[in-house]
Amino acid sequence: MARIVLVTGVSRYLGGLYARRLSADPGIERILGVDVIPPRHSIGRAEFVRADIRNPMIGRIMNQAEVDTVVHMNVIATPKDTGGRVTQKEINVIGTMQLLAACQKAPSVQRLVVKSSAAIYGSSPRDPAMFAEDMNAKSTPRSGFGKDSIEVEGYVRGFSRRRPDVEITMLRLANVIGPQIRTAVTDYFTLPLIPVPLGYDARLQFLHEDDAIAALVTATTGPSVGIVNVAGDGFLTLLQCLAMVRRPVLPVPLATAGLIGNIVKRSGLADFSPDQVAFLAFGRGLDTTRMRHVLEFEPRYSTRAAFEAFAAGVHSVVADVEGVGEAVTGAVTGAAGGGAAALARVFERLSQ
Amino acid sequence: MTAAKQSPKKAAGPKKAAAPKRAAAPKRAAAPKRAAAPKKTPGAKKAAAPTKAAGTQAAEAEAAVRPVPASRSAFAAGAARATGERRRRSGTPLITSATPLEVSAARRDATAALPEDASLPVAGDATAEKDRSAGTPTRKRPPRRAIRDRREQRARERALRPVPSLPAPDEKVALLAEPAQRHTDSAPEPATGPAGLAEGLQHTAERIVGAVLEAAEFSSEARPGPAELVELAVNLLRAAATAAGVPAEEVERQVAETLAYVRRRLTGDYTVDEFGFDEDYTTHVHLPILRPLYKSWFRVEVKGIDNIPDTGGALVVANHSGTVAMDSLMTQVAVYDEHPRHRHLRMLGADLVFQTPFVGPIARRSGSTLAANTDAERLLAGGHLVGVWPEGFKGVGKPFSDRYKLQRFGRGGFVAAALRAGVPIVPCSIVGAEEIYPMIGNMPTLARLLGLPYVPITPTFPWLGPLGAIPLPSKWLIEFGPPIDTTAFGPEAADDPMLVFDLTDQVRETIQQTLYSLLMQRRSVFI
Structure with a gap:
């Protein structure tokens, strides 16, 4: 089926991992890895082609190599990796446009696999508990990576109308986490003092980096599946995650989160775009029924196991402080519960 | 007050109790005791005068007590507590000199003599009660000179104490265990004369406060191990439970459950489902x-x-x-x-x-x-x-x-x-x-401002402020x-x-x- 595969974003961590994993598949004749900078890690037997997807040159590469499968992994979630939000948007939106334009002109292309993101669902208190693939965001992300993802998906939809013969698979990945990968979320959880939205506790889903790659490989070599959510089983709340990384927390009222976010962003420690803040306040759930039954993919790591794999590599900054926020919440709620039970007993005694 | 109350109760065995105490802590208490003795007797005499008419037996018993310095030692203990002496003493657990330990040994002796004493005041007649109440105001405070003397004495003592070098970790543990031991030893001390419920309660309160104070000073000077803190907390809880009339076992089970819950919260060891249900x-x-x-x-x-x-x-x-x-x-x-x-x-x-x-x-x-x-x-x-x-x-x-x-x-x-x-x-x-908060009015403008569907006016809200949030107890x-x-x-x-x-x-x-x-x-x- 897939013989000659072109992978974009191969110099990035997930791209390189994907190229290595795909190299192990004997059914693949040739793998072309495209990126603007040469990879610093092994990309297996993939051939590195230095090209910018924002340049029409990419079309000539496709035609020359007679690429039949294009895997687009160059939608970037972390602005600080690329040198700012403007470049990020440029690469994500214009890069996708150019790539799809090239694909449209390349008759050899039979399949397009796009690494999309669950960020397109946004995060709001009015969200349903779980998003299925056919649901729309209640409040569409208006900035940052979420907006980019929506635009990327829009272009892919346009492409599918113009080239109905090309099979399209879009994987909406939950936040990818693991011992190696660096994303906005891992940056957040490794802050020395973690700001959390006061009075909210988001439900989070994670996907282990190995599972993310395995899902992408399945989507490349397996049957075409359309749009599929990919996430690990189960949920963690933000407070649970903080307890697991054992870092001190700083509760911040949501109204001032923008300000704090800006400070943290300026300091270069982590990225706090407004959609990221909304995600940390309200969370998001993905319905993975299609992943199981249509993509026929079963993640090896649950959300908890994926996060534990990440948390094992995070060292506690302060030896004595272990999840202060959770300690306080736990102590307060625990004491309240115990107190209430005792009160109930006293009431019972009095009423007897 | 306590010293005066205790004096008649000690009538049976005060000498026994007082003798080793005096021997054990001569340096500490000798000077003030001597100073206090002449001053106190006239006061006690005055107090005893009206009772003589009522019952000579009681007066005799009182007279027998008076010269014995046991009352003064209890009295001194009270004064010492008030001046923070005991706190300071127990706050320096690292001294190698045996002074505090000997004191506690003396106290143990004193408390050993307790059971026979305790029965006395309960059986005591009305005159003894009267006497006690009459005697209270006169012996309320220790004489100034006594306190000053004692303070000087203590200052001298402290100056002489060897400053211990930093102990090895295992040594530290042993030393940490000591104050706790001392605390449990000295705890029954105030109970030398529990007469009636009020006094018993007072002693319990004293004990609790003492425990809290000691715990507080440990944490400032020598950190207590978690085990001691837990023990203290458990004791406090048991006392509170018995006071509230709830079986202590029930409370302990509850506390254990709560602690287990807190531990699960601390480690994030719980699951939520896809809707966030925990x-x-x-x-x-x-x-x-x-x-x-x-x-x-x-x-x-x-x-x-x-x-x-x-x-x-x-x-x-x-x-x-x-x-x-x-x-x-x-x-x-x-x-x-x-x-x-x-x-x-x-x-x-x-x-x-x-x-x-x-x-x-x-x-x-x-x-x-x-x-x-x-x-x-x-x-x-x-x-x-x-x-x-x-x-x-x-x-x-x-x-x-x-x-x-x-x-x-x-x-x-x-x-x-x-x-x-x-x-x-x-x-x-x-x-x-329907009857918990009867809504008799609405404030639509305020509701629009706050983004709420309504802001209610009930018979109690907003008139009574936060009290208005208490629902009416409807069936x-x-x-x-x-x-x-x-x-x-x-x-x-x-x-x-x-x-x-x-x-x-x-x-x-x-x-x-x-x-x-x-x-x-x-x-x-x-x-």
Whole structure:
């Protein structure tokens, strides 16, 4: 089926991992890895082609190599990796446009696999508990990576109308986490003092980096599946995650989160775009029924196991402080519960 | 006061107690004792004078006590406590000199003589009581000179004490254990004369305060191990439990459970489902907090709990009222506590609930989710018991004059959800919630400003401020009606609006009729 595969974003961590994993598949004749900078890690037997997807040159590469499968992994979630939000948007939106334009002109292309993101669902208190693939965001992300993802998906939809013969698979990945990968979320959880939205506790889903790659490989070599959510089983709340990384927390009222976010962003420690803040306040759930039954993919790591794999590599900054926020919440709620039970007993005694 | 009270009780064995004490701590107490002795006797004499007329026996007993310095040593102990001497002493646990240890040994001797003494004052006659009360004001404070002398003495002593070098860790542990031991030794000391309940209580309080003080100073100078802190906490709790008349074992079990819960919270060792439902939190915190309200405040009476199926999905549809949606919380407790299978009621809440900080996450943790068809169907398909209040804010925020008049039942979305999932609808009628916060007015402008559906005016709110948030203790009745089967219509019936409206009306009528009959049964609003 897939013989000659072109992978974009191969110099990035997930791209390189994907190229290595795909190299192990004997059914693949040739793998072309495209990126603007040469990879610093092994990309297996993939051939590195230095090209910018924002340049029409990419079309000539496709035609020359007679690429039949294009895997687009160059939608970037972390602005600080690329040198700012403007470049990020440029690469994500214009890069996708150019790539799809090239694909449209390349008759050899039979399949397009796009690494999309669950960020397109946004995060709001009015969200349903779980998003299925056919649901729309209640409040569409208006900035940052979420907006980019929506635009990327829009272009892919346009492409599918113009080239109905090309099979399209879009994987909406939950936040990818693991011992190696660096994303906005891992940056957040490794802050020395973690700001959390006061009075909210988001439900989070994670996907282990190995599972993310395995899902992408399945989507490349397996049957075409359309749009599929990919996430690990189960949920963690933000407070649970903080307890697991054992870092001190700083509760911040949501109204001032923008300000704090800006400070943290300026300091270069982590990225706090407004959609990221909304995600940390309200969370998001993905319905993975299609992943199981249509993509026929079963993640090896649950959300908890994926996060534990990440948390094992995070060292506690302060030896004595272990999840202060959770300690306080736990102590307060625990004491309240115990107190209430005792009160109930006293009431019972009095009423007897 | 205490010293004077204690003096007659010590009549039987004061010498025994006093002798080793004097021997053990001569340096500390000798000078002040001598100084205090002449001053005190006239005072005591004065106090004893009126009692002589009443009973000579008691006076004689008093006279026998007076010259003995035991009363002074107890007295000195009280004074020392007041001046913080004991605190300072126990705060320096690293001294190698045996002084404090010897003191405690002496105290042990003193307390060994206790049992025979304790029986005396209880049996004592009225004159002794009178004498005691008469003697109290004269011996209230130690003489100034005595205190000053003692202070100087102590300062000299402290100057002579060797400064210990930093101990090795294991040594430190041993030293840490010492103060605790000393504390337990000296604890019975104030009990040298418990006469009557008031004094006993006072001693208990003293002991507790002493324990707290000692704990506080340990933490400042030498950190106590967690084991000691826990022991202290357990002792405090036991004392509090006995004071409240609750069996100590019960309290201990409760505390152990709470601690285990806190540990799980600390390590994140609990699971939430896809809706954010945290069963650990719900059973250990949420429901226990609501239970006093449920049992003692509203005295909820539940009927027809058998109408809720033991397994599988079901949709409980209830009337909504009471300005604050307390009825949904009480129904949740009712279902969990009264149902033989202890099922959790998963409630569907308005957007506003999940937007509000603190309220939103608590609602999610306790099993609520957004009132949307997708969530309702997902819950029902998962075999959960779902509770819905289709009147919404129209029901909760209706004026008191409209009480027990059902509002429009939404758009019948709940019926469609039940039809699609093929689960029975259980009508539920709640009586009593209307009266908890009788809404006699509304502040629409303020409500618009705050983005709320209404801001109520009740007989107590906002007039009494935070007190207005206390609900009136109305008597509640919750009745679950016979389930309405929806499987007969099939899932495609959800797309038949006429059938959905008919079913909605049927559910609404059932609840309204049950409300009327429950109101007839209710004897009074509050009883």
